[in-house]
Amino acid sequence: xxxxxxxxxxxxxxxxxxxxxxxxxxxxxxxxxxxxxxxxxxxxxxxxxxxxxxxxxxxxxxxxxxxxxxxxxxxxxxxxxxxxxxxxxxxxxxxxxxxxxxxxxxxxxxxxxxxxxxxxxxxxxxxxxxxxxxxxxxxxxxxxxxxxxxxxxxxxxxxxxxxxxxxxxxxxxxxxxxxxxxxxxxxxxxxxxxxxxxxxxxxxxxxxxxxxxxxxxxxxxxxxxxxxxxxxxxxxxxxxxxxxxxxxxxxxxxxxxxxxxxxxxxxxxxxxxxxxxxxxxxxxxxxxxxxxxxxxxxxxxxxxxxxxxx
Amino acid sequence: xxxxxxxxxxxxxxxxxxxxxxxxxxxxxxxxxxxxxxxxxxxxxxxxxxxxxxxxxxxxxxxxxxxxxxxxxxxxxxxxxxxxxxxxxxxxxxxxxxxxxxxxxxxxxxxxxxxxxxxxxxxxxxxxxxxxxxxxxxxxxxxxxxxxxxxxxxxxxxxxxxxxxxxxxxxxx
Amino acid sequence: xxxxxxxxxxxxxxxxxxxxxxxxxxxxxxxxxxxxxxxxxxxxxxxxxxxxxxxxxxxxxxxxxxxxxxxxxxxxxxxxxxxxxxxxxxxxxxxxxxxxxxxxxxxxxxxxxxxxxxxxxxxxxxxxxxxxxxxxxxxxxxxxxxxxxxxxxxxxxxxxxxxxxxxxxxxxxxxxxxxxxxxxxxxxxxxxxxxxxxxxxxxxxxxxxxxxxxxxxxxxxxxxxxxxxxxxxxxxxxxxxxxxxxxxxxxxxxxxxxxxxxxxxxxxxxxxxxxxxxxxxxxxxxxxxxxxxxxxxxxxxxxxxxxxxxxxxxxxxxxxxxxxxxxxxxxxxxxxxxxxxxxxxxxxxxxxxxxxxxxxxxxxxxxxxxxxxxx
Numbered sequence: 001x002x003x004x005x006x007x008x009x010x011x012x013x014x015x016x017x018x019x020x021x022x023x024x025x026x027x028x029x030x031x032x033x034x035x036x037x038x039x040x041x042x043x044x045x046x047x048x049x050x051x052x053x054x055x056x057x058x059x060x061x062x063x064x065x066x067x068x069x070x071x072x073x074x075x076x077x078x079x080x081x082x083x084x085x086x087x088x089x090x091x092x093x094x095x096x097x098x099x100x101x102x103x104x105x106x107x108x109x110x111x112x113x114x115x116x117x118x119x120x121x122x123x124x125x126x127x128x129x130x131x132x133x134x135x136x137x138x139x140x141x142x143x144x145x146x147x148x149x150x151x152x153x154x155x156x157x158x159x160x161x162x163x164x165x166x167x168x169x170x171x172x173x174x175x176x177x178x179x180x181x182x183x184x185x186x187x188x189x190x191x192x193x194x195x196x197x198x199x200x201x202x203x204x205x206x207x208x209x210x211x212x213x214x215x216x217x218x219x220x221x222x223x224x225x226x227x228x229x230x231x232x233x234x235x236x237x238x239x240x241x242x243x244x245x246x247x248x249x250x251x252x253x254x255x256x257x258x259x260x261x262x263x264x265x266x267x268x269x270x271x272x273x274x275x276x277x278x279x280x281x282x283x284x285x286x287x288x289x290x291x292x293x294x295x296x297x298x299x300x301x302x303x304x305x306x307x308x309x310x
Numbered sequence: 311x312x313x314x315x316x317x318x319x320x321x322x323x324x325x326x327x328x329x330x331x332x333x334x335x336x337x338x339x340x341x342x343x344x345x346x347x348x349x350x351x352x353x354x355x356x357x358x359x360x361x362x363x364x365x366x367x368x369x370x371x372x373x374x375x376x377x378x379x380x381x382x383x384x385x386x387x388x389x390x391x392x393x394x395x396x397x398x399x400x401x402x403x404x405x406x407x408x409x410x411x412x413x414x415x416x417x418x419x420x421x422x423x424x425x426x427x428x429x430x431x432x433x434x435x436x437x438x439x440x441x442x443x444x445x446x447x448x449x450x451x452x453x454x455x456x457x458x459x460x461x462x463x464x465x466x467x468x469x470x471x472x473x474x475x476x477x478x479x480x481x482x483x
Numbered sequence: 484x485x486x487x488x489x490x491x492x493x494x495x496x497x498x499x500x501x502x503x504x505x506x507x508x509x510x511x512x513x514x515x516x517x518x519x520x521x522x523x524x525x526x527x528x529x530x531x532x533x534x535x536x537x538x539x540x541x542x543x544x545x546x547x548x549x550x551x552x553x554x555x556x557x558x559x560x561x562x563x564x565x566x567x568x569x570x571x572x573x574x575x576x577x578x579x580x581x582x583x584x585x586x587x588x589x590x591x592x593x594x595x596x597x598x599x600x601x602x603x604x605x606x607x608x609x610x611x612x613x614x615x616x617x618x619x620x621x622x623x624x625x626x627x628x629x630x631x632x633x634x635x636x637x638x639x640x641x642x643x644x645x646x647x648x649x650x651x652x653x654x655x656x657x658x659x660x661x662x663x664x665x666x667x668x669x670x671x672x673x674x675x676x677x678x679x680x681x682x683x684x685x686x687x688x689x690x691x692x693x694x695x696x697x698x699x700x701x702x703x704x705x706x707x708x709x710x711x712x713x714x715x716x717x718x719x720x721x722x723x724x725x726x727x728x729x730x731x732x733x734x735x736x737x738x739x740x741x742x743x744x745x746x747x748x749x750x751x752x753x754x755x756x757x758x759x760x761x762x763x764x765x766x767x768x769x770x771x772x773x774x775x776x777x778x779x780x781x782x783x784x785x786x787x788x789x790x791x792x793x794x795x796x797x798x799x800x801x802x803x804x805x806x807x808x809x810x811x812x813x814x815x816x817x818x819x820x821x822x823x824x825x826x827x828x829x830x831x832x833x834x835x836x837x838x839x840x841x842x843x844x845x846x847x848x849x850x851x852x853x854x855x856x857x858x
Contacts (some may be wrong), residue, residue: 007727008727011727017393022391023392026393026394027392029395030378030652033428034428034429034430035400035427035428036380036424039378040376040380068378086775087769088774089773098403107774108776109774109775109776109777110656110658110729110774111656111658111728111729111776112729112774114727114728114729115729115773115774118728129657130657130658130659130776131657131658131659133657143574167657170657195651195653195654195660196649198650198655199655200652214470240384247693256687298392
């Protein structure tokens, strides 16, 4: 894989996705050792540059870097530089002066990682850009599915909720389509609009339509700040029409996987007994997150250096 | 291409290594054969069989994939495909016998020792190889060797377990 | 070197040019172009443009007159703020004065005094009007001073939603979408008010097929209304964003619409329904050196407008009508300057990058070239 950056799964060839998933499965073994650390990326510097708060994704990337022995540095910019009027490019120029090998960026604007990737020599990993993509999340979701199914070809994955504004949904849609799976989506009209026809998905109107046909049901997190606005009337209305409760789950296939990118809103998009139940693989997703991010760093970093064998 | 060892010689070499191993490790309560992926795995399998055939207790078996421990990851070449590392026994308190087909610079052995150490504290580590082709770059020596070869550094030495032969091919240098 | 160049549809003109005989033989003189909405950020924003660079760009693009937006610092909403420079080189600088105070869409400006002081049209600089009652009053009032009112038709609330056309491109790229309905609602409203008030209205920045259709119908009906699109929107559409580079050059407002919309604009210009503007909005590099959503929308246009329109239309006569003849009629202006055209030349907008930065057409080879103005 000759790749400098991971900006998204849109257009990523199947062979690359497969290589990342199988590498991640191997990386998972490192976490099961007495010493959960290998020297692979010793001396490399991975900087996380988060313009939006996300403790989970950031710590998952940092732990992945540490397990590969890279040095890590964390910039939480939402509170510092931009408040002082520094532009993204100026922040990046400052970090570039510290000679990082990789920047993991989360930013509110789609294309912000693409801007850095074409402007700087370091590797750029998109950890979420606006409503565009969150590729490492989709890769870990696909690893979780392939743990249960092997190949993803012919499988049906339902994505329920705010598909329109979900970078998790979008990266999954692109990745799953490449891997031969079928994606069906459902959600409120404001969050699952007709324009989604431009993506490789089948749009359904209610959660009840998708529950029965899916091999995996991915529930998206409802952003609390969208409630009570013109987007969504209330949490109880959402739970009643789009939440995955025990009742609905009983109509699903017995071997269905219940997934959620976290953090979950218990009782809103997912019932507590469903989140903690036997079909839920939500915590496997977390474990797989570290492994996938290790695989990404392994594949992207290290594009120069000594050669030897034996 | 030059076949330096044929089937009979290779069979004989493996048997000799096995009996030397049994002699060397007499009185050791617990020891394991650990193949270094990929070349060391078939040899470790055969040694385990031979040790058992000689009447000794069959040793534990494990394999290590040293990719994540390599010091040559940054080559700009295709990334090596990761293999499984599998040490299905407690490493601490165990004698580890690392097994590889060819000993060359010693870097692979160094990486393998590092990896074994991350699983526990072994009582000792010994090294068994089928072929020692010289050109060491680290202070590494094998405890048991079946065949010592004089080679040029650019030569390519191959142990072919399917045809059961050892070949030396001259390299570009 | 003095040479004689034929004028399109007329006699010849003597010009002073330093070109080979081969080039000379294919040159043609046409009425100089008139830009209907030039938003140079001058005065007030020197990193974007200075008076000198604006004039050099206009001459290079074949523009004999520029109708400058009131959206400058200070805003041209009182006679005292009208630009004092009326002509520089061969380029006339005309002023559109504000329709409402501070472009705020609330209070009417002193349109009579502004007209007496030299304003040739009224415009709120592309800011859409939220209050339709105010807009109606503004049109009623403007009618009595015989000034064309330039409106960018848009629903004010939808206008601030999104940065790319709300269809395929936005969804594929994960950019927030701005729907075509933004403009369609604005056009329908403007037509209704034009019909109700009888004011002379010019719709700027048109980009949708529905707008072209509505405008065509209204003109057949005999309403005093006209419309125009930016030259670049005859060549570019939302699909140009699809490479995933999130190139801020394409950050324009209103956003590039669909390929079908683009085709409708080309047809509309060919049929004489639409005029074409340079929509010159130069941006300094530091305004474009951002993530797509944060980049300042706009693009330079003076130096590429003719070649862009000519490349898209493939017809010199239609191009001249859209860029030179119709704009004169729209603002009731006489401009005698001629532009010297080489129809077989090429224009590379990127080469103009130093002076008029961030042309959305940079990197493209366009058909036709302007050699300059002749007075």
